Amino acid sequence: MxxxxxxxxxxxxxxxxxxxxxxxxxxxxxxxxxxxxRALPMVRVDKPYRFDGPDGEVGLAELFEGRRQLIVYHFMFDPEWKRGCHRCTAMVDDFGDDTHLNDRDTTLAVVSRAPLAKLEAYQRERGWDVPWYSSYGSDFNYDFHVTMDESVMPVEYNFRSGEEHVRAGMPWYASGEQPGVSVFLSDGGEVFHTYSAYARGLDKLAFTRNWMDLTPLGRQDP
Missing domain, CATH: 1.20.5 (Single alpha-helices involved in coiled-coils or other helix-helix interfaces)
Known part of the structure; x- marks a missing residue:
């Protein structure tokens, strides 16, 4: 450099x-x-998603923990993997104290497709306290386009089809697990999807990388 x-x-x-x-x-x-x-239109979430969490099986509404807003970080952790994605791990390491989010009526939760036992073991290893739920056996990851499997539904990641990613020279976005963030609002007893972002759209959430952007050596990503 x-x-x-x-x-x-x-x-x-x-x-x-x-x-x-x-x-x-x-x-x-x-x-x-x-x-x-903030002005984007929102979509009512009618499907009854179920998640495994530390207090048993819950629905999407329970992930809000009584607050009006919910931010879900889609952490890459395939059910067959022994460990979670290293870049997602770095992201969660950066989360820090969520008290200021909670004070603003917002809950931050992590959702992955691996079974809860694997998530809890990894969480203990990392020393995390963030709410982490398993969507194993649910359509949640597929519906919010962070698990790509053409046999389940047409592939779409970052609002492009799998074919578009292949043509663009990025075939890794056309299959498997991918990171993302989705935002939800609870209003009048209903849940609405307001926003999702993927790939470079997550850059603004990467605490360490944004600090490194201030330095002459930059992010130094592998």
């Missing part, structure tokens, strides 16, 4: 001010994008 050139403090300050103008423009664009995201 090529390092930045060495400059005087005055040269650095001039370059930094130019970059600040671009950062401010990007922040304003992000604010406008966030407003559009």
């Amino acid at each position: 090529t390092l930045p050139k060495v400059a005087s403090r005055e040269e650095w300050l001039a370059a930094r001010r130019l970059l600040l103008d671009k950062e401010k423009a990007a922040a304003k664009a992000r604010d406008a994008l966030n407003a559009e995201r």
